[in-house]
Amino acid sequence: MVEENHALFLLNTIHQAMVVDDLDFSIEHARLKEFAIKQADICKVVELNSAITLFEKYQLGKLAYTELETKNRLQDAKFWLRRIRRKTASLISQVERALGYVSKRRAVYCGDVSLNRHRQNQLLSQQYMQNTYLQNDEGFSIPLSEIAEHNISNPVIRRNELMVRIRGFEEVAQYCGHAAVFATLTTPSRMHATNATGIPNQTYDGSSINDAQDYLNHVWQLCRAKFDREEIKPYGFRVVEPHHDGTPHWHLLLFMPLEQIKHFKEVLTHYGLQDSPDEKGARQYRVKFIDIDPSKGSAAGYIAKYISKNIDGFAVGNDTSGQPSNLVAARINAWSKSANIRQFQQIGGPSVTVWRELRKLSSADEDVELNDAYSAADSSSWAAFCIAMNAIDTPRKEHAISPFYETKTAEHIDYQTGEITANYIFPNRYNEPRKPTIAGLKTEKTIVKTRTTKWHLLPQPPSRDIPRRPLGRLGVSSEGVSLDLCK
Known part of the structure; x- marks a missing residue:
């Protein structure tokens, strides 16, 4: 009877x-989809205010858009469903x-x-990428899955790039x-x-994972504001x-x-202990420091083991929980x-974009600033890249190179009237002008386009006689990275 009552309590x-x-x-996905369609209708x-009130009633997150953008999204069932699925994942983790x-x-x-x-979402994503192709104006095609293998979607490339950047900062x-x-x-x-022993914490107040992350973000925001005021x-x-x-x-x-280390510790400790500073173990465990002796x-x-542990578990071995590192990473x-x-998240330094x-x-061209930074990036030297970018203790606006964004345009033919519109900006799914996207790099003297080939999605996989384009270097190779850092 006790077990039965406990089971009912858990279900409730x-x-x-x-x-x-x-x-x-x-409820199952099909019914959630029906609910999303109903709310969008x-x-x-x-009125817009009533639509916003309806959305907020279900606690589906913030609407950080203009009035027109908010209206367009609240009338879209796919937008509702995406927010519902995100909330579902959060609620499940919180219940667990x-x-x-x-x-x-x-x-x-x-x-x-x-x-x-x-795992199910990963499987569905992989199937989608394998069956979805991009094609350029020259007729070359490539599946999304192959592109993902050559950029930071690939865990090995992601880990190697992070280690290159961390080592570069050390240099x-x-x-x-x-x-x-x-x-x-x-x-x-x-x-x-x-x-710590795995039994329920009697002082737990029901905070979610995101509540805890928001707390840590707030502490860091306070610290960062203090550092800015004191030029740290x-x-x-x-x-x-x-x-x-x-x-x-x-x-x-x-x-x-x-000479700034001592004050840095004082600031982080001060703000890190503002909440419940006198609870048991707060001063011992809440904020800890290790001074690194070269x-x-x-x-x-x-930090190498934390990078690897949080990506793919490479060279970590068993976790402190006793489980294999690849399962822990999953x-x-x-x-x-x-x-x-x-x-x-990178703190300070130049733009990884x-x-x-x-x-x-x-x-690179004859622009010295671009050429020096290109040589550093091409040789996987983050330290040389920081110096070439003038990105040591300087704000972003003073860096030598910045990303260049532009709105993609094309000729548009109205087949009913025969009118041809030059530099036409194709709207997004909400019939809004598309926002500028990364197109290249900008220095004081020049703009260099890095994305000159136009690609479009194919409605179905290409036939075998359509040429396939070999990929160039899209990511960071492991060349030059000392993997023994992860051991």
Whole structure:
């Protein structure tokens, strides 16, 4: 009888968590799609304020658009369905944490339901990319899956590029005589669903993964504002990863002048302990620092295992939970996708967009600024790239090269009137003008186009007699990257 009552309690808890007003997020996809169509149809016949109120009732996130953009999206069933699916993933992960299904005792980092949903989504995405082709004006075609293998969608390329950039920052620090510090920032106890032993945390207040991430973001915003006021400009990387119960915490590898390290620690500690500073273990675990001694090891080596662990588990071995690193990486990726969390973020330094666009070029022109940065990017030297970009302790507006954006246009023929419109901007699915997209690079003297070939989606896979185009270098090779950093 006790077990039966407990089962009913769990079912009731899950049902309450998965239902918002008259929307049950746990129903099958077909019914969710029907719900989305119904809401979009309602938004077509009511005033905008009423449509916004209807949307907000289901807690589907913010509407950061203009009035016209908001109106167009609320009348689109696909927009409703995308937001519903995102909310569903978040609710499922929250229920799993609240019920204790995410812990070192049960399923580490994310629940099994979230993991299985992530794997299913990956499978569907892979099938879509294999069956979807792009074709250019010359008739060459290529599947999206092949493109993904040659850019940062490929975990190996993504990991290698991150390590190149981290090592480059370390070389910049050595060049400038700067020091490195490794910081760990985590949340108050009330945001953890289970404690370190894997049993339920009695002080847990029901905070979701995103609530905890928002808390950490707020702490960093306060710190960053303080650093700006006092002209402290750290540069490096931030890695977000989950505790065993799915609660996020941050690792920061940052470089700065040695004389600023002490004050940097004071600021991060001050803001990191404003919430519940006197709880047990707060001062010991909430904010931690490691001063990196170059004579004892590479600064990049301190963060390499976190990079690898959060991407594909390369050369990590078994996790602290005892599970193989590849399975751990799958769980962490499922966790980040369900909560829509950005795992890696560069702090300071030059634009990685410029770096990637330069690597698309086969050569540079006579512009010295462009040529120096191209040579650095082409040789995978992030340190030389930082120097060529004038990106050490300087704001973005003073960097030598910036991305160049333009709105793509074409001739448009109205087949009813015969009118030909030059430089016609094709609207998006909401009949809005398309926003400018990356097209090349810009210096003080010149603009260089890096994306000159126009591609379009094919309505169906091409026949075998259509020529296939070999890919050039779209990503970062492992050449020049010391993989022993990950061991």
